[in-house]
Structure formats: structure tokens, C-alpha cells
Amino acid sequence: MVVLIEQFINGLAIGSVYAIVALGFALVFGVAKVVNFAQGSQVMAGAYLVWAGTALWGLPLWAAFLAALAGSVLIALLIDLIAVEWLGDSAEIAPLLSTLALSFMLDQGVRLIWSPDPVAFPNPFAGISLQAGPLYFGATDLVILAVTLAFMAAFSLLLKFSWLGRSIRAAAQDAVAAQQMGVRTGPAKLAVFALSGGLGALGGVLVGMYFQQIDPSMGLPFGLKGFAAAMVGGVASLPGAVLGGLVLGVFESLAGGYIGSAYRDIVAFSLLLLVLVLRPQGLLGSRALQGLGGSRGAGAIPTTSPLADNSGFPVTVMGTRPIPMRWTMGLTLLIGLLASFAMDGYWSGVLAQGAIFATAALGLTVLTGMSGYVSVGNGALMGVGAYACALITTRLGWPFELVLPSVIVIGALAGLLFAYPILKLSGHMVALATLALGQIGYLVMLNAIPLTRGPMGIGGIGEPRFALLGGRALEFPGAMTALCFAVLLLALYLVHLLQRGHLSMNFQLIREDRLAADAYGVHATPYVVIAFITSSIMASLGGMMFAYQQAYVSPDSFLILFSFLLLTMVLAGGIVSPFGAVAGGIALIALPELLRGHAEYRELIYGTVLILIIKFLPSGLTSLSFGRRRAPAAPAPAAGTGGTP
Structure with missing residues (x-):
């Protein structure tokens, strides 16, 4: 009983840290409807600002915290300026990826300014314990x-x-109705970003005190726990x-x-999975907005697509002129032949x-x-294919003709399991749920040691x-490259089959508005x-070839x-073009190789390029050759094709 109480108090202490991170995330999401993937990095930056104030500038802890608070608020307002204001006319998926890019840039900036090492x-309370009868409590907790x-x-x-609090609550409940009642939602949005920065500074102090050390890579793990x-x-x-x-x-x-410290994260994310299945809106959440187009509310019923602007209507990212599949496959074949037979081993x-x-990206x-x-x-689904290939090859010794269909079947089963918790969700919750499922997949690979050999790989x-x-x-020098491109061509052909007939039209209708799809039957x-399932199969095929090329998986x-x-x-x-997946996959793999001479700035350059693409090429690289246009309305399904197949 004593151990139980002590563990419970310790859990409340670390849970308080998670609550601070989660509160910053919920504030921004509730008012700005932005999934802020930079929240974890804001915690990390806040911790480093406090550390710099005490270790480098000689400030007392309280003064360092005030300085970090000002710096963290400034960082949060810059995130709002770039990811929300500057990219405000882009699709809703744009803030998600732009905050991710800013997170990478913030992490790398801390490494460059201070140190990549912990x-x-x-912590003035380190090593101090308080006793209450048989119980011992750490002063830090x-x-x-x-x-x-x-x-x-x-x-x-x-x-x-x-008045600020009332404005925030009104904007979070229904921004359109709040504006109609005369509430200024603009200051409320700025306020929640500023508050998220303050929470980053507070969370950074609490994290640093709890673990007594910090490092630039800690933002992502705490961001994931905050989202969870x-x-x-x-x-x-x-x-x-x-x-x-x-x-x-x-x-x-x-x-x-x-149970053991190795299972801490598995239990935490399994709890999240259980909540997603049994109560998708969360313990204290509400389903009230789902009937009005998800989080958009009554003012934006025209579409529930995540690829829409702030008014709820499709934007140019959905309007890339389709590139014929024969051109895509022909160009892929040409690049594959050149890479297999005309290039040196490195670039091949x-x-x-x-x-x-590119094969895995086609699933998306x-x-x-x-x-x-x-x-x-989908990275976890790629891992499913890689581990399936590794196990079948090393333990059973099967040839490629059996490995390929086996990976397809295993990938399909993984996709079915992946889809089950998602079916009751909509809007931003889908992205967050898949994030949690991807982390669970990683933790299973890490801890299922009899099957995966854990971190040994x-x-x-x-x-x-x-x-x-x-x-x-x-038996020729470019054989592995030729096989990788052959599997990519197979994946492109599968996408081509999906794009034909009523299946593609119904996909489009669901993408633009699931409520309208139901109305059409x-x-x-x-x-x-x-x-x-299709997405998982393609990710698994990419993972299979990754295992073959690397000869090792972990x-x-x-x-x-x-x-x-x-x-x-x-x-x-x-995002809507198979050619885009091929172009994006090859370009973003080649880009780091071209930047090897500037390795310390690679993530800064990568993040900047991503943000510029989101702003100026919302339809992706394919829009360089094909003009942007507004997406037409999704066609109605053909007669007799609606409903369950």
C-alpha cells in the first residue's frame, strides 16, 4: 500500500507536466483550430531558456523563468505569425505541417546556439525528501x-x-457565433498562442526539475505525451x-x-487507444460539433475535408490538374532505368x-x-512490412515470389487494425489518432523482443x-535499384486501378463532405x-524494400x-497526384544528400523549404508545370453504386 501511494504521487507529478503540455495544445486547438505540433518544442525551448539564464547569465531561477517566459511567448507568437497568419489562405493541413517544420527548426536552432548534448x-529541491509516517515523498514531486x-x-x-477569458471561451465554443455577437476573436487567438508559449516555459521548468537534465531532442516525446x-x-x-x-x-x-519501466509508454498509449475505441471524444469531450461538419461549426458546413481553407471550402491544394498515369509510370520507368544502369553506385x-x-508515400x-x-x-505501417520481410527472409528463407504476397496480406491486416479506432473519428482527431497509433506501433517493435529483438533489430x-x-x-550492379522501381511501378498500377470507376468518385465525395456522402447513400x-488497407499495403511494400536494401531493420x-x-x-x-508522391519522395530523399556539406543547417533548410512550398506551391511540385485551379465539386456517385459494396 505504501508503494502504491508513493507511485500515485509520483504519477501525479509527471502527470502535471503532461497536463501543462496538453493544456497548451488544447488552448490553441480550441480557438485557432490548429494542430500545433511545435508545442513539445516550445517546452524544450522554454527549458533551455531557463537553463541559459541560470548557467550562462547567472540569474536566479525565478528571474531566469521570467526571462524564459518572455522568450517563449515571443516564440509562440512567431509560430502564430508564420503557421496561421502567413499561411492563413492555405489548406487546413498546412498549419499541421508548418508547425511540424517550425518544430524541426526550433530543435535544430537550440542545438546550434547551445549544444546537442544533454x-x-x-533544481534546488533535488535530493530532498519529506516523510509522513511510513511514506516518503520527493520534494520535487x-x-x-x-x-x-x-x-x-x-x-x-x-x-x-x-474579458480576455470570456473571449477565449466564446471563440473556442463557436468563433462564427462569437463574431456575430461582437466578440473580437483575433485578440483571443493571439492570447491563446501567447498562453501556449507561457505554458511552454512553465512546462520546461517542470520537466527540467523532474528529470534534472534537458536535451534538444526532448520536445517530440513530451509533445506526443501532451497530445495523448x-x-x-x-x-x-x-x-x-x-x-x-x-x-x-x-x-x-x-x-x-x-510491470517495468520498459512498459510505461506502452501502457500510456494503450490507454489512449482504449479511450479512442470506447469514447472517441475523450473523457470530458463532446460530440456536439460532429453533426455540424466537425470542428468547423455551423458557419462552415460546405465541406468537412481537412484539405480546405478557413471558410470550409476546398482550396488550390485540391486543384492540381491530374497528370495521366501513363506519363507518371513512363517517367518512373525512365528514372528507374537510368538509376539502375547509367549511374554510379552511390546515386543509384x-x-x-x-x-x-515514394512507394510508401503513395499510400497517403x-x-x-x-x-x-x-x-x-504510416511510418509504423512501413515498419510492419519491413519486419514481416525480415522475419520471413531470415527465419523461413522464402523467395521473393512468396515474400511479396505475404507482405501484402500482413499489410492489409495491419491496415484493418489501424482503421478500426479511426472509424468513429473525424476532422483533426483522425490525424491525432493516427499519430498515437503510429507511436504504439513503434513501441510494439521496441518491446516485442522475442519477435523483433527489440532495440537490437x-x-x-x-x-x-x-x-x-x-x-x-x-546478378547485375543495379539490381536492387531496379527491383525498388519495379515495386514502385506495381504500387502505381494499384493506384491506377483505384482511380477507375465508381470507387474513385465515392472516395472524392467522402473527402469533400462525409455528411453529403451519407445523404447520397x-x-x-x-x-x-x-x-x-490500400494505404497500409503500399507502406508495407515500401518497408519490405527498405529491409531488403538496408539488410537490417530496427x-x-x-x-x-x-x-x-x-x-x-x-x-x-x-497530395492528390500519384506523380506528386513519386516526385516528392525522390526529391526529399535526394535533398539531404545535396546538403551534406551543410549538415548542421540541414533541418533549418528543410523546414524553410517545406514552409515555402506550402505557401507558394500549395498544389505541390506538380503545379510548376500544371496551373492551379479551384477544385470542382465532387461528382455524385453513379446510379446503383452508392451504399455498401
């Missing part, structure tokens, strides 16, 4: 709890009694964000104490990897571009061998499942950053 964080409770009380008073906490409690509910953080922290602490390998990622062309479901977890994956060749591999569920090969990279590829190339 640094000790000042109690201070974190006290600070969090004091902040929550002050924050509640601000929201309840100040917000989703558990209710993504647009401020009390829900706090409750979700505390619940997540307690479950994580109990799992670490009674680079283009082979580009083909691998189907899922996001054709059906409108934004996934930030699986090596010794031989070259693809063919039964038709008597068990031999292809097109039941979205089976089509959404088909899109997820969980670190499929971090959540892989999912971000895949989504960036289809946006950069053209």
Missing part, C-alpha cells in the same frame, strides 16, 4: 504538484472573470486536458512500478531509397489525397532471391476501410518522424 538543469495547482487556479480565474493527454481528456476541453494529463501520468507511473542507391519512400495519396483522411502514423537480411531463377538473386465506413528506423516525412513528401509533390 545539460544539467538546476510536491513542488511540481503545488506549482501546477496554483497555476490551474489562476488560469481558471482568468478564463472565468476576465489532450485526446484522453477531450481534445477541445481544457478541464479534459488537465484530467488526461493526470490520468496518463498515474497509469504510466503505476506501470513503471509494477539514393534513387533506390527515393523509390522506396490514396488515404489523404483521394479520401481525405490525414494520417501521421534484425540483421542478416539477404538479397531478394527468386524461385524462378533457381533460388538466385539478380454512400456509406463511408467500407470506403474508409478500403483506403486504410525500431529506430520507424520513429514517428518517418510518418511526418511521408506526409511531407505527398504535400511537397502534390
Whole structure:
């Protein structure tokens, strides 16, 4: 019983940190309707500003915190200026990816300004314990709890009694109605971004005190936990964000104490998955807005597509003129032949990897571009294909002719499992749920040691061998590159089959407005499942070729950053065009190789390029040759084709 109470208090302490991160996320999402992937990096930046104030500038902790508070608010306002104001006429997916790009740039900026190595964080309460009978409590845990409770009380008073708080609550409930009643929602949006920056500084201090060290890579893990906490409690509910953080922290602490520290994250994200399945709106969330086009409310019923502008109507990102598939396949074949037979080994390998990622990115062309479901977890599905290939090859010794269909079947099953928790969700919740599922997939790869060998990974994956060749591999220098492009051509042909007939038209109708699809008699569920299965198959095919090319797979090969990279590829190339996935995949794999001479600035350059593409080429690289135009209305399904197939 004593251990249980101590673990519970420890869980409340770390849960308080998660609650602070989740609160910043929920504030921005509730008012600005922006998924701020930079929130975790804001916590990291706040921690480093406090550390710099104490270690480098000689300030006391309280003064360093005030300086960090000002710096964090400035960072948050810059994020608002770039990701929301400057990109305000872009699609709703644009802030999601632009805040991700800004997160990368912020992390790299901290590495360049200070150090990529961890640094000790000042904690005046380190090593101090308080005793209450048989119980021992760390002073740091109690201070974190006290600070969090004091902040929550002050924050509640601000929201309840100040004009600013009332404006924030009105804008979060219904921005259009608030404007009609004379509420100025612009200052409310600026205020929530400023508050998210302040929460970043506070969260950074609490994280630093709890762990007593910080490093530039800590932003993403805490950002993921903050998102998970917000989703558990209710993504647009401020009390829900706090409750979700505390619940997540307690479950994580109990799992670490009674099961093992290796299972802390698995338990936390499994709790999130359970909430998504049983109560998708979260513990304190509401379904009230789902009947009015998701988070858009009554003022924007025309579409529920995530690829729409702030008024709710499709924008130019949906209007890329289709490039005929025969041109796409022909150009892919030409690049594959040149890479396989006319290039040196280094660049042949680079283009082979580009083909691998283009294959996986094609899955997002189907899922996001054709059906409108934004996934930030396809990197885990790529890992499913890679591990399936590795296990079948090393343990069973099967030839490529059996590995290929086996990976397709396993990928389809993974896509079905991936789709199940998503079917009841809509809007931004889909992206956040796939983010959680992708993290769960990574944690399974990391901890299922009897199957995956955990962090050791699986090596010794031989070259693809063919039964038709008597068990031999292809014997010419560019064989692996040729095979990678052959699988990419297979994936393009599968997309071509999906683009024909009523299936493609119904995908478009679901993408533009799921409510209208239901009105037309097109039941979205089976089509959404088909899109997820197809997307998973293509990601698994990419993972299979990744395993063959690298001859080694490990969980670190499929971090959540892989999912971000895949989504960036289809946006950069053209999200509704298969050619865009090919162009984006090859371009974004080749770009880091071209920047090897400036490796320390690579993420800054990468993030800048991504933001410029979002702003000036919203239809992707394909718009360089094909003019932008507004997307036509989605066609009605052909007679007799609506409903469940």
C-alpha cells in the first residue's frame, strides 16, 4: 500500500507536466483550430531558456523563468505569425505541417546556439525528501504538484472573470457565433498562442526539475505525451486536458512500478487507444460539433475535408490538374532505368531509397489525397512490412515470389487494425489518432523482443532471391535499384486501378463532405476501410524494400518522424497526384544528400523549404508545370453504386 501511494504521487507529478503540455495544445486547438505540433518544442525551448539564464547569465531561477517566459511567448507568437497568419489562405493541413517544420527548426536552432548534448538543469529541491509516517515523498514531486495547482487556479480565474477569458471561451465554443455577437476573436487567438508559449516555459521548468537534465531532442516525446493527454481528456476541453494529463501520468507511473519501466509508454498509449475505441471524444469531450461538419461549426458546413481553407471550402491544394498515369509510370520507368544502369553506385542507391519512400508515400495519396483522411502514423505501417520481410527472409528463407504476397496480406491486416479506432473519428482527431497509433506501433517493435529483438533489430537480411531463377538473386550492379522501381511501378498500377470507376468518385465525395456522402447513400465506413488497407499495403511494400536494401531493420528506423516525412513528401509533390508522391519522395530523399556539406543547417533548410512550398506551391511540385485551379465539386456517385459494396 505504501508503494502504491508513493507511485500515485509520483504519477501525479509527471502527470502535471503532461497536463501543462496538453493544456497548451488544447488552448490553441480550441480557438485557432490548429494542430500545433511545435508545442513539445516550445517546452524544450522554454527549458533551455531557463537553463541559459541560470548557467550562462547567472540569474536566479525565478528571474531566469521570467526571462524564459518572455522568450517563449515571443516564440509562440512567431509560430502564430508564420503557421496561421502567413499561411492563413492555405489548406487546413498546412498549419499541421508548418508547425511540424517550425518544430524541426526550433530543435535544430537550440542545438546550434547551445549544444546537442544533454545539460544539467538546476533544481534546488533535488535530493530532498519529506516523510509522513511510513511514506516518503520527493520534494520535487510536491513542488511540481503545488506549482501546477496554483497555476490551474489562476488560469481558471482568468478564463472565468476576465474579458480576455470570456473571449477565449466564446471563440473556442463557436468563433462564427462569437463574431456575430461582437466578440473580437483575433485578440483571443493571439492570447491563446501567447498562453501556449507561457505554458511552454512553465512546462520546461517542470520537466527540467523532474528529470534534472534537458536535451534538444526532448520536445517530440513530451509533445506526443501532451497530445495523448489532450485526446484522453477531450481534445477541445481544457478541464479534459488537465484530467488526461493526470490520468496518463498515474497509469504510466503505476506501470513503471509494477510491470517495468520498459512498459510505461506502452501502457500510456494503450490507454489512449482504449479511450479512442470506447469514447472517441475523450473523457470530458463532446460530440456536439460532429453533426455540424466537425470542428468547423455551423458557419462552415460546405465541406468537412481537412484539405480546405478557413471558410470550409476546398482550396488550390485540391486543384492540381491530374497528370495521366501513363506519363507518371513512363517517367518512373525512365528514372528507374537510368538509376539502375547509367549511374554510379552511390546515386543509384539514393534513387533506390527515393523509390522506396515514394512507394510508401503513395499510400497517403490514396488515404489523404483521394479520401481525405490525414494520417501521421504510416511510418509504423512501413515498419510492419519491413519486419514481416525480415522475419520471413531470415527465419523461413522464402523467395521473393512468396515474400511479396505475404507482405501484402500482413499489410492489409495491419491496415484493418489501424482503421478500426479511426472509424468513429473525424476532422483533426483522425490525424491525432493516427499519430498515437503510429507511436504504439513503434513501441510494439521496441518491446516485442522475442519477435523483433527489440532495440537490437534484425540483421542478416539477404538479397531478394527468386524461385524462378533457381533460388538466385539478380546478378547485375543495379539490381536492387531496379527491383525498388519495379515495386514502385506495381504500387502505381494499384493506384491506377483505384482511380477507375465508381470507387474513385465515392472516395472524392467522402473527402469533400462525409455528411453529403451519407445523404447520397454512400456509406463511408467500407470506403474508409478500403483506403486504410490500400494505404497500409503500399507502406508495407515500401518497408519490405527498405529491409531488403538496408539488410537490417530496427525500431529506430520507424520513429514517428518517418510518418511526418511521408506526409511531407505527398504535400511537397502534390497530395492528390500519384506523380506528386513519386516526385516528392525522390526529391526529399535526394535533398539531404545535396546538403551534406551543410549538415548542421540541414533541418533549418528543410523546414524553410517545406514552409515555402506550402505557401507558394500549395498544389505541390506538380503545379510548376500544371496551373492551379479551384477544385470542382465532387461528382455524385453513379446510379446503383452508392451504399455498401
